[in-house]
Amino acid sequence: MIMTFHFSKRVPADGTDAVGAILKAAADPKVISFAGGLPAPELFPVEGMKKATDKVYEEHGREALQYGAAAGVTELRQLILKRVAEKEGVHANLENVMVTTGSEQAIDLVGKAFVNPGDTVLVEDPTYLCALDVFRSYGAKFVGVPMDEDGMRMDALEDALKAHPEAKLVYTVPNFQNPTGRTMPADRRKKFAELAAKYDVPVLEDNPYGDIRFAGQHVPSVKSFDKTGHVFYMSTFSKILAPGFRLGWLVADPEVVKKLTVLKQSADLHTDNLVQYVVAEFFKENDVDAHVKEISALYGKRKQLMVEGLQKYFPKSVKYTNPEGGMFLWVTVPGVDDTVALFKECLKHNVAFVPGDPFFAGKPQPGTFRLNYSNMAEDKIQVGLKQLGAALDEALNK
Amino acid sequence: MIMTFHFSKRVPADGTDAVGAILKAAADPKVISFAGGLPAPELFPVEGMKKATDKVYEEHGREALQYGAAAGVTELRQLILKRVAEKEGVHANLENVMVTTGSEQAIDLVGKAFVNPGDTVLVEDPTYLCALDVFRSYGAKFVGVPMDEDGMRMDALEDALKAHPEAKLVYTVPNFQNPTGRTMPADRRKKFAELAAKYDVPVLEDNPYGDIRFAGQHVPSVKSFDKTGHVFYMSTFSKILAPGFRLGWLVADPEVVKKLTVLKQSADLHTDNLVQYVVAEFFKENDVDAHVKEISALYGKRKQLMVEGLQKYFPKSVKYTNPEGGMFLWVTVPGVDDTVALFKECLKHNVAFVPGDPFFAGKPQPGTFRLNYSNMAEDKIQVGLKQLGAALDEALNK
Incomplete structure (x- = not known):
């Protein structure tokens, strides 16, 4: 007899790890992924x-x-x-x-x-x-x-x-x-x-x-x-x-x-x-405050490039936050019903984000997604935003 | 208003940390404590x-x-x-x-x-x-x-x-x-x-x-x-x-x-x-197996000294295990009703152990306790066992 395990009520059912599935899909080396949430490793104080x-x-x-x-x-x-x-x-x-x-x-x-x-x-x-x-x-x-x-x-x-x-x-x-x-x-x-x-x-x-x-x-x-x-x-x-x-x-x-x-x-x-x-x-x-300033300056630069890309390449109806710090920016695309379907469309354009749905405790707001800028090289932010803008254009005009 | 916290059912009630109280009492520098459960730090491979x-x-x-x-x-x-x-x-x-x-x-x-x-x-x-x-x-x-x-x-x-x-x-x-x-x-x-x-x-x-x-x-x-x-x-x-x-x-x-x-x-x-x-x-x-042999040899020596002390200083009615490895030895003292009271008696003789009670899921077996030998210098094992034997003698003949 091979065992069937009886897990407690605390264990999530299979198939509920939507984010895991998204990160896995976004990990394809062809994809420019804004889905992650990692700090920039080039600034880690290894020495x-x-x-x-x-x-x-x-x-x-x-x-x-x-x-x-x-x-x-x-x-x-x-x-x-x-x-x-x-x-x-x-x-x-x-x-x-x-x-x-x-x-x-x-x-x-x-x-x-x-x-x-x-x-x-x-x-x-x-x-x-x-x-x-x-x-x-x-x-x-x-x-x-x-x-x-x-x-x-x-x-x-x-x-x-x-x-x-x-x-x-x-x-x-x-x-x-x-x-x-x-x-x-x-x-x-x-x-x-x-x-x-x-x-x-x-x-x-x-x-x-x-x-x-x-x-x-x-x-x-x-x-x-x-x-x-x-x-x-x-x-x-x-x-x-x-x-x-x-x-x-x-x-x-x-x-x-x-x-x-x-x-x-x-x-x-x-x-x-x-x-x-x-x-x-x-x-x-070490002067940790000086180190933190360096991190902040880099993330600020990347955020700025992302906002410029959003302005340049995204459909004009799209809204987004403009944070004063941290690692994430939040996008709202009006007229989208199914954000996971939108994610899949964008993946075809080799660009990824985290759909907003799992961040909502209650009913998700459709057409929302999270973009990470802390761990993305400046040139890739520009290329990625262009791809993402084109994908959104296509999805909205389908 | 100062807050009253309403903890979940998972949080132990106050006063249930019997072992914490025991380890605290045993931490007095005068006390030779066999209550701990630490490996011998002198063998840590720091370099x-x-x-x-x-x-x-x-x-x-x-x-x-x-x-x-x-x-x-x-x-x-x-x-x-x-x-x-x-x-x-x-x-x-x-x-x-x-x-x-x-x-x-x-x-x-x-x-x-x-x-x-x-x-x-x-x-x-x-x-x-x-x-x-x-x-x-x-x-x-x-x-x-x-x-x-x-x-x-x-x-x-x-x-x-x-x-x-x-x-x-x-x-x-x-x-x-x-x-x-x-x-x-x-x-x-x-x-x-x-x-x-x-x-x-x-x-x-x-x-x-x-x-x-x-x-x-x-x-x-x-x-x-x-x-x-x-x-x-x-x-x-x-x-x-x-x-x-x-x-x-x-x-x-x-x-x-x-x-x-x-x-x-x-x-x-x-x-x-x-x-x-x-x-x-x-x-x-590194040769980890050789390192483990060194640890085992030291603990074996200490366990042997402990067993010799038990034979030499403990009342003859006392039973104990004689492990072939690990860090602990288990003692049973017949005729004891309250092991925590026994612990307190022994503490007066500046020697400590962990009373058996909290190790039992059901009804504790009175007169049982755990001794640790891994983290105790050889001379202190001998002195401590002598003190513990005297304390047990006194407690049993009260």
Whole structure:
């Protein structure tokens, strides 16, 4: 007898990995793919990391190789605290901060700790699709909160909180949101923190892209307006140093950090010690802010080329966001019913994107898709946008 | 208003972290603690890892720092396949193997993928307590299967499978089990694989310690007897190289690996790329089997000293296991009702262990505790056992 496996209700059914299928199709070397979400590897500080790693082996060799604390390496947690105070106006202590295995794990632990099967989670519509996958794996039902060009609308959030007093969590990406590239202004963030307190609901503020700003002014975090402990702030070293290291963190109320640390012990005991020491050491010896400026400048240049291509080659009816930072831009093509069919048409023109559908918690908005500019050479952006424009023209005039 | 957090049912209640409290109490520098479970850091191959890491930065710098595949780095997966074929008689292909963030994550993913709330999981009684924590977090009910000196009894397992046809999983540590140090002989393993097929239940075979053998003969894995795909085999580099790296793996049916890989994407996207490349490189340049022999020899010496101390200093009524490998030894003190009270008595004599209670899925066997010998200097083993013997004498004669 060969086994038939009986998976739990948390396991997605076969055929639900639409994004996996899209990325696979887009991986054909002939295709210019704007579907990915990778940082530009040519800016990875390989040499600096090598030096930092050598020093860690010399000074902390045994500690780096031994089991460590579930909350993370103290030196790295102190560095995170210093950084969130300086950059985000978040003033906290060691008991407020834990290291996670990438920011994905912070989302996972919050989902596991707060979402019982059938519980409601409020999200921006559209939102980061992997966050939807995580919350879905814990049995979440979603309520999508409408956005405008300034991100999640606070009047819509208040309506949703009134209509769903049972909501267990609000998830938000306030800076250069994935997938839309939109950023929420300060007054909205202040209101967000007030609504979280008023309706007594925790908010998970996910800020992977905030440091990568190439235009406009920095906006303080939602967490910086939080007076009641309702906001959990999370970020990562993935976009400013090295995603391969899987280093993220969460800053929250000590009770939350304590419970999530217990769950983290069950998830992976702790995060790789070596790279925790390495990143702490790297910060001592390198000007990370200067490095971040270099990344931002490159992504800003690529975004600009993409916007120029959109203006030059796309049908005039097409709308798109014009982000001030981050890695993604969001396109809306009026008159399209089936975005996946549009994707397939474009693939014939050897150009790819991620269709908008899986980013929506509720009913997808047809004709939307995400373009990535961070990991695409300048000449390919120009060629790719031209191909994509021609494909859209053809699709719209069929 | 200051927030009151409403955690999900998966979050343990406060005060349930008995082991955390014990390890904290035992961390007093005055105390000789046999409570831990760490490998001996003096044998960590720090210099070899440094060389391997330098080479990875030189040859794979950008790949190591970039996002990677959820299933893991191909070179490392190939190395794992080679190793499980040579060492464990497990013959598999790339589609059968995934890298996990420590073996803890393999347990977590299997728990998440197979255990719905209320489902039954069969475990050795006693068993690895962190596995109990993981399965409990997904709502498992446990049935403890009795052991003898040769590990889980197969007649008892068959009785349990008949009595619990609803069981979703059997979890086992067949080599030098944590906490007992017991090892299951080959005929029992063969029977185990047959019972899994007969009663159509998946078996998670967890083998963190198998390589660390200092006496007796190697026994083939349960997985090597599996003809139907019911057995999932997992192990780790933590005990032979570096636990701080958090590198484990799972070998199973392709359908299982595929589903667990989807769940892993939600857990942490993928495991740290740098240390995956580093371990693959380390194996190229170093004789890992010779290194494992060195570890085994040291642990064997320490285990021998511990057994001598037990013979010399412990009340004659005390029973203990005499493992042929691994890191732990299991003590049974007849006439003790409250093992935690015994722990507190011993702490007054500045010596500590982990009381047996949390290792039991069902009713704990009083007077049992776990001693660790891998991470204790030889002189301290002798002094500590003398103190522990005196403490037991006093407690028994109160």
